[in-house]
Amino acid sequence: MPTTDVIQLPPQLPDALILELQAIFRERFTTAMAILEHHGRDESTYPLTLPQAVVFANSTDEVVSLVKLCNQFEVPIIPFAAGTSLEGHVLAIHGGISLDLNQMNQVIAIQTEDLTATVQPAVRRKQLNVELKDTGYFFPIDPGADASIGGMTATRASGTNAVRYGSMRENVLALTVVLANGEVIKTGTQAKKSSAGYDLTRLFVGSEGTLGIITEITVKIYPIPQEVAAGICCFSNITDAVQTVIEIIQSGIPIARVELLDELAIQAINQYSKLSLQEKPTLFFEFADSTSSVKEQAEFAQEVAKNHGGQDFEWATHQEDRSRLWQARHDAYFACLQIKPGARIITTDVCVPISKLAQCIEETRKDLDASYLPATILGHVGDGNYHVLLVLDPLNQQDFTEAEQLNSAIVHRALKLGGTCTGEHGVGMHKIDFLIEEHGSGAIAVMHSIKQALDPKNILNPGKILRS
Amino acid sequence: MPTTDVIQLPPQLPDALILELQAIFRERFTTAMAILEHHGRDESTYPLTLPQAVVFANSTDEVVSLVKLCNQFEVPIIPFAAGTSLEGHVLAIHGGISLDLNQMNQVIAIQTEDLTATVQPAVRRKQLNVELKDTGYFFPIDPGADASIGGMTATRASGTNAVRYGSMRENVLALTVVLANGEVIKTGTQAKKSSAGYDLTRLFVGSEGTLGIITEITVKIYPIPQEVAAGICCFSNITDAVQTVIEIIQSGIPIARVELLDELAIQAINQYSKLSLQEKPTLFFEFADSTSSVKEQAEFAQEVAKNHGGQDFEWATHQEDRSRLWQARHDAYFACLQIKPGARIITTDVCVPISKLAQCIEETRKDLDASYLPATILGHVGDGNYHVLLVLDPLNQQDFTEAEQLNSAIVHRALKLGGTCTGEHGVGMHKIDFLIEEHGSGAIAVMHSIKQALDPKNILNPGKILRS
Numbered sequence: 001m002p003t004t005d006v007i008q009l010p011p012q013l014p015d016a017l018i019l020e021l022q023a024i025f026r027e028r029f030t031t032a033m034a035i036l037e038h039h040g041r042d043e044s045t046y047p048l049t050l051p052q053a054v055v056f057a058n059s060t061d062e063v064v065s066l067v068k069l070c071n072q073f074e075v076p077i078i079p080f081a082a083g084t085s086l087e088g089h090v091l092a093i094h095g096g097i098s099l100d101l102n103q104m105n106q107v108i109a110i111q112t113e114d115l116t117a118t119v120q121p122a123v124r125r126k127q128l129n130v131e132l133k134d135t136g137y138f139f140p141i142d143p144g145a146d147a148s149i150g151g152m153t154a155t156r157a158s159g160t161n162a163v164r165y166g167s168m169r170e171n172v173l174a175l176t177v178v179l180a181n182g183e184v185i186k187t188g189t190q191a192k193k194s195s196a197g198y199d200l201t202r203l204f205v206g207s208e209g210t211l212g213i214i215t216e217i218t219v220k221i222y223p224i225p226q227e228v229a230a231g232i233c234c235f236s237n238i239t240d241a242v243q244t245v246i247e248i249i250q251s252g253i254p255i256a257r258v259e260l261l262d263e264l265a266i267q268a269i270n271q272y273s274k275l276s277l278q279e280k281p282t283l284f285f286e287f288a289d290s291t292s293s294v295k296e297q298a299e300f301a302q303e304v305a306k307n308h309g310g311q312d313f314e315w316a317t318h319q320e321d322r323s324r325l326w327q328a329r330h331d332a333y334f335a336c337l338q339i340k341p342g343a344r345i346i347t348t349d350v351c352v353p354i355s356k357l358a359q360c361i362e363e364t365r366k367d368l369d370a371s372y373l374p375a376t377i378l379g380h381v382g383d384g385n386y387h388v389l390l391v392l393d394p395l396n397q398q399d400f401t402e403a404e405q406l407n408s409a410i411v412h413r414a415l416k417l418g419g420t421c422t423g424e425h426g427v428g429m430h431k432i433d434f435l436i437e438e439h440g441s442g443a444i445a446v447m448h449s450i451k452q453a454l455d456p457k458n459i460l461n462p463g464k465i466l467r468s
Numbered sequence: 469m470p471t472t473d474v475i476q477l478p479p480q481l482p483d484a485l486i487l488e489l490q491a492i493f494r495e496r497f498t499t500a501m502a503i504l505e506h507h508g509r510d511e512s513t514y515p516l517t518l519p520q521a522v523v524f525a526n527s528t529d530e531v532v533s534l535v536k537l538c539n540q541f542e543v544p545i546i547p548f549a550a551g552t553s554l555e556g557h558v559l560a561i562h563g564g565i566s567l568d569l570n571q572m573n574q575v576i577a578i579q580t581e582d583l584t585a586t587v588q589p590a591v592r593r594k595q596l597n598v599e600l601k602d603t604g605y606f607f608p609i610d611p612g613a614d615a616s617i618g619g620m621t622a623t624r625a626s627g628t629n630a631v632r633y634g635s636m637r638e639n640v641l642a643l644t645v646v647l648a649n650g651e652v653i654k655t656g657t658q659a660k661k662s663s664a665g666y667d668l669t670r671l672f673v674g675s676e677g678t679l680g681i682i683t684e685i686t687v688k689i690y691p692i693p694q695e696v697a698a699g700i701c702c703f704s705n706i707t708d709a710v711q712t713v714i715e716i717i718q719s720g721i722p723i724a725r726v727e728l729l730d731e732l733a734i735q736a737i738n739q740y741s742k743l744s745l746q747e748k749p750t751l752f753f754e755f756a757d758s759t760s761s762v763k764e765q766a767e768f769a770q771e772v773a774k775n776h777g778g779q780d781f782e783w784a785t786h787q788e789d790r791s792r793l794w795q796a797r798h799d800a801y802f803a804c805l806q807i808k809p810g811a812r813i814i815t816t817d818v819c820v821p822i823s824k825l826a827q828c829i830e831e832t833r834k835d836l837d838a839s840y841l842p843a844t845i846l847g848h849v850g851d852g853n854y855h856v857l858l859v860l861d862p863l864n865q866q867d868f869t870e871a872e873q874l875n876s877a878i879v880h881r882a883l884k885l886g887g888t889c890t891g892e893h894g895v896g897m898h899k900i901d902f903l904i905e906e907h908g909s910g911a912i913a914v915m916h917s918i919k920q921a922l923d924p925k926n927i928l929n930p931g932k933i934l935r936s
Contacts, residue, residue: 113718113823156663167661169670170638185910190821192851193635194888195624195674197895197903197933198915202637202670206663223720250581252691254722292760353658355581383660420662427665435665442653446922447666453921454914465665 011095013052017073021055021097024065028056028103039098042085043145044430045344045394051078051092058103060176060184060215066099067213068182070459078461079209081122081148085155086347087428089208094462101150104215107131114190116173118218121150128219137221140165143424144330150214155426156206160257160329163249163382164288165222167424172205176216180455190218203450208426209461211454225288228256229298230322233310234280238262238365238377240308241281242358245381247304249354253297256288258382262365264339265332265376265389272335273328278312283381284329286322332378336389339374344394346403350414351385351423360417361386367409373402385423412437427465435465479563481520485541489523489565492533496524496571507566510553511613512898513812513862519546519560526571528644528652528683534567535681536650538927546929547677549590549616553623554815555896557676562930569618572683575599582658584641586686589618596687605689608633611892612798618682623894624674628725628797631717631850632756633690635892640673644684648923658686671918676894677929679922693756696724697766698790701778702748706730706833706845708776709749710826713849715772717822721765724756726850730833732807733800733844733857740803741796746780751849752797754790800846804857807842812862814871818882819853819891828885829854835877841870853891880905895933903933 012018021029031053040050052075057063070077076096083090092098104120107128111117112135119128126146128139143152143159151157153175158167165171174188177200187200204212235241238260245258260283261269267279283305287297302313316322328335337343352360361377368375368388379386390406392399411421411434421427421434436444448466451458462468480486489497499521508518520543525531538545544564551558560566572588575596579585580603587596594614596607609620611627619625621643626635633639642656645668655668672680703709706728713726728751729737735747753769755762770781784790796803805811820828829845836843836856847854858874860867879889879902889895889902904912912934919926919934930936 111821111823113714114821115718115720116821156661156667158661158663162661166638167663169661169667170634179910179914183910183913185914186908187911189888189906190886191819191853191882191888191891192822193624193626193630193637193819193853193891195626195635195817195890195892195894196888196899196906197674197912198679198918199624199637199667199670199674200907200911200914202667203918206665206667211666223718225720246581250583250691252583252693290761290764292764293758296758296760349663351659351661353579353582353584354660355579385659385661414659418658420657420659420664422663423659423661424663426663431664438657438664439655439668440653442647442651443655443668444665445651446647446653446668449921450666450671450918453917 011052013075014073017069017075020069025055030054039080039100040091042083042088042090044086044088045346046088046091046429049091049093051098052095054098054100056100056103060178063099063178063213063215064182064184067178067180070097071180071182071457074457074459076459076462077213079213081151082124082146084145084147085151085428086425087430089155089426089428089464091429093429099213108216110135112137115221116190116218117221118216119149120216121214122148124148125152132221136224138224139219139221141168141171144333149217149219153205153214153217154208158424160259160380162380163258164254164256168205169202171220172201172217173220174218175201175204175214177204177212177214179212180457180460206426208428208464210451210465211460227291227294228286228288228322229294230316230325231285231298231313232277232282232325233305233313234278234282235308235310236280238281239358239362241283242361242381244283244305244308244310246354246357248301249382251300253300254289255285255297255301255382257284257286259284259329260377260379260381260386261329261332262377264374265336265378268335268339268376269328269332272338273331275328284325333389336376336391339391340393342393343391346390346392346407348388348390348407348410349422349425350411350419351383352414352417352419354384356417356419357381357384360413363413364388364410367406371402371406373399375406383423384419429464432465432467479520481543482541485537485543488537493523498522507548507568508559510551510556510558512554512556513814514556514559514897517559517561519566520563522566522568524568524571528646531567531646531681531683532650532652535646535648538565539648539650539925542925542927544927544930545681547681549619550592550614552613552615553619553896554893555898557623557894557896557932559897561897567681576684578603580605583689584658584686585689586684587617588684589682590616592616593620600689604692606692607687607689609636609639612801617685617687621673621682621685622676626848626892628727628848630848631726632722632724636673637670639688640669640685641688642686643669643672643682645672645680645682647680648925648928674894676896676932678919678933679928695759695762696754696756696790697762697783697785698793699753699766699781699783700745700750700793701773701781702746702750703776703778704748706749707826707830709751710829710849712751712773712776712778714822714825716769717850719768721768722757723753723765723769723850725752725754727752727797728845728847728849728854729797729800730845732842733804733846736803736807736844737796737800740806741799743796752793801857804844804859807859808861810861811859814858814860814875816856816858816875816878817890817893818879818887819851820882820885820887822852824885824887825849825852828881831881832856832878835874839870839874841867843874851891852887897932900933900935
């Protein structure tokens with residue numbers, strides 16, 4: 001899927017629909033090319049795919065108006081906010097309207113006494129943490145990109161903190177959702193648990209805009225831990241690093257983060273972030289707890305690492321040093337982009353049972369060593385979730401073919417070892433076939449029947465998760 | 469709903485179906501009255517409701533055979549194992565076959581390296597813990613009754629440990645499910661997280677046998693904590709006890725359990741369990757962590773309790789003393805049954821945002837004080853989840869009316885305060901109307917459309933969760 005970036009103008013929407021939308025949204029309905037283009041890509045390498053129009057909605061009611069019209073005219077709607085998705089989730093592959101939710105970016109309520117916050121869908125995770133700053137609480141889910149919380153909900157995102165705090169699956173309590181027929185429902189409550197009927201909240205979490213449009217989200221927030229310590233430790237080979245992680249996880253200590261970066265990733269971030277880390281497979285650790293627990297956990301982890309040949313354990317307890325380290329980790333994507341001028345990256349994303357992680361990464365490293373493409377391995381190894389960043393020339397079709405072959409091998413390996421085809425990025429357009437392999441035709445038929453029941457005209461982000 | 473226990477013989481199943489079932493299940497297909505009676509009740513106070521037959525299945529394949537036949541003949545199937553449900557879940561209110569899964573009681577695999585165990589549906593939670601005994605791991609979910617793990621999955625159960633480990637929602641990784649058409653699907657994988665499509669696992673968790681029949685469950689297991697300490701502390705009034713809990717929860721310390729028992733409940737367990745606890749509102753605490761963390765957490769909790777007038781904090785660090793305490797807590801139901809000879813109990817079950825818990829319990833206490841029925845308040849207050857045990861004479865219709873009125877007031881209060889009509893017992897037959905109030909007609913319509921999509925002939929536990 002090379003990014004040829006040849007702009008193909010989509011067919012026009014029905015005139016009657018345009019008139020209605022103009023009446024409601026005025027200048028917030030647009031077909032201006034620059035805006036269509038902005039909504040025609042995400043962080044994947046799919047070619048620019050223009051929607052037929054963009055509508056900027058600023059309330060649940062406006063979303064309802066739009067959905068009712070699109071339902072009537074059978075025109076697709078594709079929700080859009082940060083545009084940081086990685087598998088083509090926001091592309092209007094069947095035409096239709098890109099629903100830009102960025103004006104719905106208010107933190108509606110912070111309920112520290114209930115450890116929850118309620119936000120509109122375009123609130124970015126960093127923005128929520130800024131608004132939480134003086135409360136003593138924080139929102140832990142951190143997928144790297146400054147994604148919108150609506151998008152994170154829709155893709156069941158997770159990231160570096162998930163090993164301790166879980167993914168969006170565990171951290172969304174309640175939703176407001178606009179259904180395909182324009183009806184607004186509330187799923188879940190502010191209560192921490194419930195046995196009240198089918199778990200609609202979890203059904204919409206991870207549904208990628210295909211079952212309803214999420215317009216409010218209540219998430220869990222957590223007290224900022226008393227003490228946080230971050231550390232790094234390098235290893236002479238990647239297997240030793242992974243074995244260290246496996247042993248720490250199996251011990252059950254509540255480690256806050258543990259990330260793996262291979263040699264090439266460290267090289268890249270040294271260059272990009274002006275660091276001088278040893279260019280070896282490296283683990284980034286974070287411990288966050290009471291002061292004495294952090295000490296205990298850190299000592300335990302250090303001991304385990306040492307037993308696996310871990311070298312030069314270094315600690316960063318000052319907020320500034322920690323931030324610099326984690327910023328470097330998050331910049332790995334951009335750092336790897338610099339490996340080859342003008343490059344683009346395809347990021348793979350699988351998750352396996354922790355007992356299979358070492359085998360999985362070893363075999364993948366062999367695949368990568370046999371390929372001519374530059375590729376780095378990194379990830380949230382504490383969850384058994386890892387990524388390969390495949391660095392390619394967007395003008396070179398062979399690079400794409402090679403990258404897709406590697407991706408396919410990585411996914412098949414994960415499936416064979418009892419894992420999943422996507423740990424946190426979602427299915428989008430890119431993993432539809434892998435999804436079928438993972439779940440089997442029976443479970444996929446169940447998904448289709450749910451989609452059909454909730455969106456009979458297939459207007460909600462069609463062609464994502466399930467083929468249509 | 470008095471238990472009149474007049475046995476009404478159900479109409480007979482179609483002869484052709486009986487012949488087919490006899491051919492497959494032989495003596496494991498039965499219409500013997502004693503067995504029908506055993507399958508005609510649960511722990512609720514609903515009158516005996518006989519199924520038309522009982523089938524004992526011993527494999528997923530056998531469940532498939534049964535489901536295919538029931539689908540063909542449009543006969544209801546009601547899964548049954550421990551029979552400990554509290555809201556009429558297992559009653560054959562539309563006739564049909566009680567599917568007894570008790571022969572499917574094998575622990576299939578214990579994967580300590582992945583912190584998971586895979587079990588058949590009738591494995592009891594205590595049985596799993598016995599099988600885990602020498603591994604250093606345990607399964608924490610503990611609803612009190614020695615329920616089956618299939619049933620716990622189907623009702624999204626939780627219990628005393630949920631404040632630390634979550635409910636079945638968070639602890640089921642993967643399922644094998646027989647669908648209404650007889651197809652077998654697998655949901656989820658052994659991987660800790662996934663963004664691969666609709667969350668079918670969470671859809672079946674809490675679906676109470678209405679969407680599919682669960683025949684295998686993979687659950688999370690956890691390392692046994694280094695140190696466990698239990699403590700009790702009494703208060704001069706229930707509000708102070710609840711405020712103590714709220715403050716501990718809001719601090720974020722990972723308390724393992726915190727249970728409230730009011731004065732009358734303590735009286736009852738003193739008598740039943742031969743204890744001599746002070747007869748005042750009491751909190752039972754448990755801390756489970758590293759030795760130093762347990763010390764810190766316990767000191768913190770003790771300080772908070774003291775600030776709220778908590779008296780005579782007593783600790784039990786020996787396994788034996790702890791077990792005696794928790795056994796007493798779990799026996800509260802049976803203890804309360806002794807308050808009135810020949811009594812039965814209706815247990816209410818709501819869960820509210822923790823900030824609303826004190827108000828909720830205070831107002832409920834007033835309701836109870838104004839009623840002539842003996843009633844105790846207890847529950848998993850760390851989650852905002854509490855129960856009222858209403859002690860009534862099963863032969864007295866007025867007692868039932870009074871109990872139902874109290875239950876209704878308790879549920880409406882919880883809903884008004886942003887809570888849920890059931891924290892952990894499920895909907896069954898008893899909370900169908902409350903479910904509608906909680907979710908609203910739009911969300912209930914979504915549930916109906918999912919039910920329709922997955923079970924178009926309405927053969928799977930019809931009349932539970934949703935009216936039919």
